[in-house]
Amino acid sequence: MNKTFKIYAVIFIIIMVILALLEVSKKEVIDWRKNFDVNQKSPFGLFVFNKEAKDLFKNNLSKIDVAAYDYYSQNDEKPHNILILESEIDQESWNKILDEVSKGSDAMIIANRIPKNISDTIGFYGSKISYEDQNVLKLTDKKYQNDFIKLDKFPSGRGFSYIKPNVQVLGKTVEENNDDQANFIKAPFGKGTIYVHCEPLFLTNYYLLQPGNVRYAQSVFSYLNDRETLWFVESDTKESGSLLRFILSNPSLKYAWWVFLGGLVLFIFFNIKRKQRIVPIIEPLKNTSADFVKSIGNLYMQEGDFHDMMAKKAQYFLNKVRLDLLIDTQNLDEEFAKKLQLKTGKSLEVVREAIVLIKKAQDPYASVMKEDLVRMNNLLDEILK
DSSP, rough: OHHHHHHHHHHHHHHHHHHHHEEEEHHOOOOOOOOOOTTTOOOSOOOHHHHHHHTTTTTEEEEEEEEEEHHHHHOOOOOOOOOOEOOOOOOOHHHHOOOOOOOOEEEEEEEOOOOOOHHHHTTEEEEEOOOOOOOOEEEESSGGOOEEEOOOSSSOEEEEEOOOOTTTEEEEOOOOOOOOEEEEEEETTEEEEEEEEEEEGSSSHHTTSSSHHHHHHHHHHTTTTTSEEEOOOOOGGGGGTTHHHHHSSHHHHHHHHHHHHHHHHHHHHHHHHHHOOOOOOOOOOOOOHHHHHHHHHHHHHTTTHHHHHHHHHHHHHHHIIIIIIIOSSSSOOHHHHHHHHHHHHHOOHHHHHHHHHHHHHOOOOOOOHHHHHHHHHHHHHHOOO
């Protein structure tokens, strides 16, 4: 047995002892993140609902893991039920769903947030209505007056701050110190009906496994007609196709797998360190990007096209605002100025002056001076600091 092998053996034994001690002493950590994943058994996963959904819908439920736009483009369905449960839906798919409802289907949408253009079309505006640590959800129909659910873990507090006159309230959030607020509505849409519930937590593992809470879920879904129901789920909720899915799904095997990979990397590292030859130093290529940008800048200054430079600077600034600050830049109005001021912490006067110069840069007929370009450049750089 040579010296190198003994060193590897000692290192391996030390690592295994450390890992064994960590495994014995570690405490199980509960994942309280709201993932709404049908394969997750964490408190806020949908594993239980996914298993019981067939019985809940009397075996008339079909899970669709493609976009609604693609599905309806290839399938001509008779009137049916549509279930959307806290899923990312693209605009074209929303349009297809609304089109199906207008033809006579019913849609049950259970989600914290819905795109504003869709909520406007349906007839409501959703917002934060409660900041309490606990909420009680109740239905307004007298025959369901005993069916309620108490949310004692991280309720979202979402509800409806406005609904159109023809929209019916089916459920409310009830609190001791606040007025009741609507969180479950029914809206006619064409020949069909759309039901919207703002709190999907009542379908998660934590709440469904508590005694009596299933009745509330059954009452909510009882508003749907007894017919075929299509549940549109996100495609990434399907079972992984990886050959290592069994190992990675088992915590102990996954732990062993990473130890094996770590040992392999360690072995390769020591061998390369002993056997590699001297690597000659190669000077990296000189980065001329800064010189190129400087040359282009000087060319613009010589040409004197300040208006074009202002327009490009404004376009770059608005793109940064959309991507980094998540602010809509379609309308550069007072509301936009206030949002930008709140997110950047700059004074409202600076923001307003910058907006005036941006509008001037966007106007192809505006007269622009060099001083305008310099001032706008300084203002925009100050705002983005």
